[in-house]
Amino acid sequence: MNKITFAFKSMTGQKSGRLEEKWNYxxxxxxxxxPVVEDIDNDGKNEIxxxxxxxxxxxxxxxxxxKWAYNAQESHSEMELMFLDAETSNxxxxxxxxxDINNDGHKEIxxxxxxxRLFVLDNKGKPLWNYLTEGPIRGTPFxxxxxxxxxxxxxxxxxxxLYFLNSKGQLLWKxxxxxxxxxxxxxxxxxxxxxxxxxxxxxxxxxDIKGAPLWTFKTGDKILAQPTYNILAQGSDPVIIVGSTxxxxxxxxxxGNLVWSYETEGAIxxxxxxxxxxxxxxKEIxxxxxxxxxxxxDMDGKKLWxxxxxxxxxxxxxxxxxxxxxxxxxxxGSYDHNIYILDSAGSYMIDYVPGVSGIVAQxxxxxxxxxxxPGKTQGKKIWQYKxxxxxxxxxxxxxxxxxxVNTESGKVNNLVHKID
Amino acid sequence: MDKIIxxxxxxxxxxxxxxxxxxxxxxxxxxxxxxxxxxxxxxxxSSVCFNSIYNEATTKGRIAVYFTLEQSYSSLLxxxxxxxxxxxxxxxxxxxxxxxxxxxxxxxxxSKKGTIIFIDLxxxxxxxxxxxIATTANAGWLNVMKNIVKKVKADMGLDMVVIDSLSALYxxxxxxxxxxxxxxxxxxxxxxxxxxxxxxxxxLDGSRYSEYGVEDFLCDGIIYIxxxxxxxxxxxxxSIVKMRSTSVKTDIFSLEFKGGRFYALYGGQNPxx
Numbered sequence: 001m002n003k004i005t006f007a008f009k010s011m012t013g014q015k016s017g018r019l020e021e022k023w024n025y026x027x028x029x030x031x032x033x034x035p036v037v038e039d040i041d042n043d044g045k046n047e048i049x050x051x052x053x054x055x056x057x058x059x060x061x062x063x064x065x066x067k068w069a070y071n072a073q074e075s076h077s078e079m080e081l082m083f084l085d086a087e088t089s090n091x092x093x094x095x096x097x098x099x100d101i102n103n104d105g106h107k108e109i110x111x112x113x114x115x116x117r118l119f120v121l122d123n124k125g126k127p128l129w130n131y132l133t134e135g136p137i138r139g140t141p142f143x144x145x146x147x148x149x150x151x152x153x154x155x156x157x158x159x160x161x162l163y164f165l166n167s168k169g170q171l172l173w174k175x176x177x178x179x180x181x182x183x184x185x186x187x188x189x190x191x192x193x194x195x196x197x198x199x200x201x202x203x204x205x206x207x208d209i210k211g212a213p214l215w216t217f218k219t220g221d222k223i224l225a226q227p228t229y230n231i232l233a234q235g236s237d238p239v240i241i242v243g244s245t246x247x248x249x250x251x252x253x254x255x256g257n258l259v260w261s262y263e264t265e266g267a268i269x270x271x272x273x274x275x276x277x278x279x280x281x282x283k284e285i286x287x288x289x290x291x292x293x294x295x296x297x298d299m300d301g302k303k304l305w306x307x308x309x310x311x312x313x314x315x316x317x318x319x320x321x322x323x324x325x326x327x328x329x330x331x332x333g334s335y336d337h338n339i340y341i342l343d344s345a346g347s348y349m350i351d352y353v354p355g356v357s358g359i360v361a362q363x364x365x366x367x368x369x370x371x372x373x374p375g376k377t378q379g380k381k382i383w384q385y386k387x388x389x390x391x392x393x394x395x396x397x398x399x400x401x402x403x404x405v406n407t408e409s410g411k412v413n414n415l416v417h418k419i420d
Numbered sequence: 421m422d423k424i425i426x427x428x429x430x431x432x433x434x435x436x437x438x439x440x441x442x443x444x445x446x447x448x449x450x451x452x453x454x455x456x457x458x459x460x461x462x463x464x465x466s467s468v469c470f471n472s473i474y475n476e477a478t479t480k481g482r483i484a485v486y487f488t489l490e491q492s493y494s495s496l497l498x499x500x501x502x503x504x505x506x507x508x509x510x511x512x513x514x515x516x517x518x519x520x521x522x523x524x525x526x527x528x529x530x531s532k533k534g535t536i537i538f539i540d541l542x543x544x545x546x547x548x549x550x551x552x553i554a555t556t557a558n559a560g561w562l563n564v565m566k567n568i569v570k571k572v573k574a575d576m577g578l579d580m581v582v583i584d585s586l587s588a589l590y591x592x593x594x595x596x597x598x599x600x601x602x603x604x605x606x607x608x609x610x611x612x613x614x615x616x617x618x619x620x621x622x623x624l625d626g627s628r629y630s631e632y633g634v635e636d637f638l639c640d641g642i643i644y645i646x647x648x649x650x651x652x653x654x655x656x657x658x659s660i661v662k663m664r665s666t667s668v669k670t671d672i673f674s675l676e677f678k679g680g681r682f683y684a685l686y687g688g689q690n691p692x693x
Contacts, residue, residue, distance in 0.1 A: 082521070
């Protein structure tokens with residue numbers, strides 16, 4: 001297809017082209033989490049950084065070549081090894097975080113391991129310091145910049161504590177949540193800054209920045225997802241949105257009061273993504289559920305559309321203009337091995353043809369009067385790409401329009417939109 | 421890839437060596453099955469399991485691991501010797517120290533005799549407490565059991581496992597979500613392709629065969645032993661409640677141990693006492 005045809009199709013709302021693999025990289029280990037794409041060494045080119053189940057952090061170039069690898073595996077005595085699950089004892093379960101934590105002009109990589117250690121590496125993969133907790137660290141550490149240009153690192157551990165370290169790895173404070181923490185915390189910058197995180201007993205905790213509890217909100221099961229903080233429309237109050245493995249997406253005020261909730265039929269394991277996907281001036285919420293579907297709901301908690309894949313949607317959906325036609329799409333990875341590119345507006349489907357089935361069903365009762373539309377909006381797939389394994393996470397690179405996909409089988413795929 | 425069984429006769433079976441009971445379940449428990457041996461205290465559950473692994477070791481050179489979580493291995497050995505089992509016919513390995521497990525197993529690698537490895541987790545627990553090894557969310561007793569099974573399987577070729585008892589394992593393993601964790605224990609045993617006996621202490625009211633109920637569904641077979649009062653005598657009774665891939669007679673039998681052998685008698689009938 002030539003560019004004139006592509007431009008014509010774009011103007012008329014038609015989508016063209018396909019997703020194509022540019023390259024793939026075999027890590028030779030299982031992967032449990034998504035990649036981070038960032039220029040970590042200030043060379044003007046992005047790197048892809050991620051952790052593996054066998055305890056390595058890899059940095060690969062956008063051409064798919066290994067730049068460096070850091071081995072975070074612990075050594076153990078024969079007796080200690082008997083107590084560990086050899087296959088997972090060194091796992092890196094979540095994506096690393098990247099930021100200049102010590103204000104030296106260079107970015108650092110921060111990640112936690114199943115052996116309970118938080119590592120900080122320099123941008124060449126050399127270890128700077130580490131901090132040992134008494135339980136596996138399964139969420140992504142959160143990096144917070146302070147006004148004095150110093151940074152703090154917030155992370156939860158399954159030893160039931162939320163830790164706050166300074167940029168040198170010294171403990172500032174820790175908070176006992178009385179339950180294992182497997183989620184990623186979030187820092188809310190508002191009039192009164194606060195830290196919000198979920199724990200495995202289903203409680204969403206809010207602390208002040210000194211670690212004192214402000215409020216809690218109880219959900220029905222483990223909270224593994226990172227909370228999202230956002231203002232959904234101009235003039236409206238900011239809200240905290242978090243999914244729980246009880247299958248419900250909760251929208252709360254800054255004070256921890258429920259605004260609305262939206263129930264799905266499966267666990268919600270990752271962060272909800274928020275953006276104005278239909279250009280109505282209000283932001284929508286896009287998230288995946290283990291009922292196999294991707295959901296788009298409006299700021300009042302009403303469903304706009306959902307799209308059902310063949311298995312769980314665990315990775316956070318990405319909102320991006322994948323084909324460069326000026327309209328955004330939703331990128332969702334599923335445990336069914338596929339990457340789905342969905343139309344952000346969905347597609348309107350008429351339930352019945354007025355004048356045919358409608359008249360047959362009409363009884364003449366006032367109560368039978370049609371009060372809703374003749375159809376509903378459903379999720380609409382534009383493209384689909386089958387990878388070699390369960391999709392555990394993906395990242396999107398805006399300037400190159402690359403979708404970087406991590407699959408559990410250990411492959412990193414670089415997908416791009418192509419027009420012939 | 422696992423071999424697909426095409427006819428009933430292809431299923432290999434492990435007898436319980438209980439005369440009268442093996443005959444009513446096509447010769448024994450299918451190899452690789454996980455069987456709950458349930459009953460209240462004093463019903464000879466441990467002895468029934470030992471009887472099977474001992475006879476398999478002596479007759480076919482099988483290798484078994486017996487995890488004893490309640491009784492010390494010395495007490496268990498005294499018990500089986502007192503019952504008349506001749507332990508000189510097999511290799512007996514006692515493990516109460518995790519640091520020398522590799523060396524201990526290596527000694528037996530080339531032996532052609534059947535082997536029973538007793539793992540005394542109570543003893544190991546005391547040793548670990550002294551060594552101050554912390555058990556955390558990813559480091560626990562369940563891993564110890566799994567790693568021993570994996571190691572023996574890899575080094576010697578493990579055939580059978582006895583866990584005595586599930587109730588003690590629940591206490592030791594500190595299961596937070598027992599239903600999910602038990603699912604993975606059963607999955608692990610299946611993956612290892614070993615024939616497993618899981619000893620289950622039943623509640624006194626006899627309302628279910630296991631502590632959480634989920635074990636009944638996850639296992640492949642349930643053998644129930646109970647104490648029954650008949651006038652002023654108390655007799656043991658045994659029945660097969662469930663056995664997958666097997667045509668079974670679910671009658672209740674009297675369980676007797678005479679002359680070093682177990683017998684299942686009077687199936688479906690009242691014994692003349």
